[in-house]
Amino acid sequence: MAFAAAALALLPVATIAVTAIANTGTLWSHVLANILPQAAWNTAILLLGTGIIATCVGTGAAWLVSAYEFRGRGVLEWALLLPLAVPTYIMAYAYLDVLSPLGPIQGAVRWMLGYSSPREFRLPDIRAMWGAILVFGFVLYPYVYLTTRAMFLTQAANLVEVSRTLGVGRGGVFWRVALPLARPAIAVGVSLALMEALNDVGAAQFLGIRTLTASVYTTWIVRTDLAGAAQIAIAMLAVVIALIVFERWARRNQRFATSAQRARPMPPRRLGGFKALGAFVLGFLPILIGFVGPAIYLALAAIKRIEFAGLSPALIRATTNTVSVSAIATAVVLVLGFTIAYAARIQPGRKTAIAARIATLGYAVPGTVLAIGILIPVAAFDRTLDGLMRDWFGVSTGLLLLGSGTALIYAYTARFLAISVGGIEAGLSRIPPSYDHAARTLGQSATGTLVRVHLPLSRTALTAAGLLVFVDCMKELPATLLLRPLNFESLATLLYGEAARGTYEDAALAALIIVVIGILPVVLLARMGRTDR
Numbered sequence: 001m002a003f004a005a006a007a008l009a010l011l012p013v014a015t016i017a018v019t020a021i022a023n024t025g026t027l028w029s030h031v032l033a034n035i036l037p038q039a040a041w042n043t044a045i046l047l048l049g050t051g052i053i054a055t056c057v058g059t060g061a062a063w064l065v066s067a068y069e070f071r072g073r074g075v076l077e078w079a080l081l082l083p084l085a086v087p088t089y090i091m092a093y094a095y096l097d098v099l100s101p102l103g104p105i106q107g108a109v110r111w112m113l114g115y116s117s118p119r120e121f122r123l124p125d126i127r128a129m130w131g132a133i134l135v136f137g138f139v140l141y142p143y144v145y146l147t148t149r150a151m152f153l154t155q156a157a158n159l160v161e162v163s164r165t166l167g168v169g170r171g172g173v174f175w176r177v178a179l180p181l182a183r184p185a186i187a188v189g190v191s192l193a194l195m196e197a198l199n200d201v202g203a204a205q206f207l208g209i210r211t212l213t214a215s216v217y218t219t220w221i222v223r224t225d226l227a228g229a230a231q232i233a234i235a236m237l238a239v240v241i242a243l244i245v246f247e248r249w250a251r252r253n254q255r256f257a258t259s260a261q262r263a264r265p266m267p268p269r270r271l272g273g274f275k276a277l278g279a280f281v282l283g284f285l286p287i288l289i290g291f292v293g294p295a296i297y298l299a300l301a302a303i304k305r306i307e308f309a310g311l312s313p314a315l316i317r318a319t320t321n322t323v324s325v326s327a328i329a330t331a332v333v334l335v336l337g338f339t340i341a342y343a344a345r346i347q348p349g350r351k352t353a354i355a356a357r358i359a360t361l362g363y364a365v366p367g368t369v370l371a372i373g374i375l376i377p378v379a380a381f382d383r384t385l386d387g388l389m390r391d392w393f394g395v396s397t398g399l400l401l402l403g404s405g406t407a408l409i410y411a412y413t414a415r416f417l418a419i420s421v422g423g424i425e426a427g428l429s430r431i432p433p434s435y436d437h438a439a440r441t442l443g444q445s446a447t448g449t450l451v452r453v454h455l456p457l458s459r460t461a462l463t464a465a466g467l468l469v470f471v472d473c474m475k476e477l478p479a480t481l482l483l484r485p486l487n488f489e490s491l492a493t494l495l496y497g498e499a500a501r502g503t504y505e506d507a508a509l510a511a512l513i514i515v516v517i518g519i520l521p522v523v524l525l526a527r528m529g530r531t532d533r
Helices: 002-022 026-067 073-079 088-098 104-113 129-153 157-165 170-199 202-206 212-221 226-258 273-309 313-346 350-359 367-393 400-404 406-429 433-441 446-457 459-475 478-483 491-501 505-532
Strands: none
Touching: 002 226, 002 313, 002 350, 002 367, 002 406, 026 073, 026 129, 026 170, 026 212, 026 226, 026 273, 073 273, 073 505, 088 129, 088 202, 088 273, 088 491, 088 505, 129 170, 129 202, 129 273, 170 212, 170 226, 202 212, 202 491, 212 226, 212 367, 212 478, 226 367, 273 505, 313 350, 313 406, 313 446, 313 459, 313 491, 313 505, 350 406, 367 400, 367 406, 367 478, 400 406, 406 459, 406 478, 433 446, 446 459, 459 491, 459 505, 478 491, 491 505
8 A cells, every 4th residue: 555655656757748849849948047047036036035034034933932030921932833724825915905006904004104095195105026035934834933932942951051161141042052053943944934935825925926836836726837837847856855855955954953851841931021921922023914913804804794795605515525535634644654654564675664644745745746647647547438438338437536526635645644644644653563472472463453452552543643634625726726626616615716806805804714723723823832842
């Protein structure tokens, strides 16, 4: 099963490579001359800006809640994760309306300055590169916050004490001791944030930034040039590979950095009065920008929409579609994930490890790239099957896999299998091998040991992995946009369509549902963080 999952995960990437290479003619010249340079430049600037903001905000927030003790610190520790509940496309959607010339922010600014209309005064348009960088940075900084805070919490107190005896102040401890030791953890968090930024298609299109991902989508959907889209996808895969190599290198260095941090952890410095208030306000700002502001806007817009027109049938259908498809995909991912993790436990070896690593590579591949790689072989299979059924039985099956949503579930499975495997492997690793030996001694077969020992003890890991996979499937926009069946709308695609038409209030409730459900894994991460401490 692990090898079959690895083959299914490799199929989209191999398909893209073959399609891109087989069509290197005039199409490639057009892509190389007219599309790729600008898209690659925009993507590079966006990733650079996002990385800088995510690093500064995430590292600063992590140091604030790790090195200082003040009233409200416990709330900030978990609340700083809340922007993870807001997908980038929802963040862009919310701020586009809030910061529009007729929106509340610009209206308040004009009122304070004595202007009466947008013609007299307006703020810079957020639909620009700076707006995209701010949106991505304040949504994705929690990746850096998570990894860096974990490193700061393990900083050895003796290192800090030695630094203080040498005359280094608290700020000097951060710059000369804590930050150098945390660089590998920061690099891991930044690489994860940049992978998420590269996967985005909705926010980039809303904000008018032609990135590589947006170019893949428009080349395929608008220009119906599948070969050109595959060629751009190859460039995206090169960026992904570079990020993966960077992340692996950072993780290796992180292991060395933590080897010297097994001693007593660094005690936080207590703050009081205005310093404590200032620390809380400073820590709350990223939460305000990345979660509270968009959430309040969505709630008010949703209430206004419900009062005006009630719940629309389209929203109910989209919610039903989202829950059903996400649930099916989650079940498939959990079965495959447990099979791979269990195979690695009972049959450890190089081949099993390689198969498991390949099977989980899909999480690093952007959804648009994965969708193209799945569409081509699945469409070919549908056409072949339809032709055979017509010839043999006189019956047309049409687009069986594409039209039934099977291709979409395949994309979800390939993309989020890594979450399932990682979580379940961690759960199984906590079960001592002696339990297996004891069960076999008591006459249990391999199946009996699985059913009576491993599955019950892995229930928590399975539940956590299932929750994370379900929420990620529900939020996934790029793959859903490109592989959904005809007349199929999910909450994400419904929001995308309404935002593209400029009818923001009509999609506010869909966005609010996504954000509310997206809070669940954030709560899980916060609980795991408290347990680890």
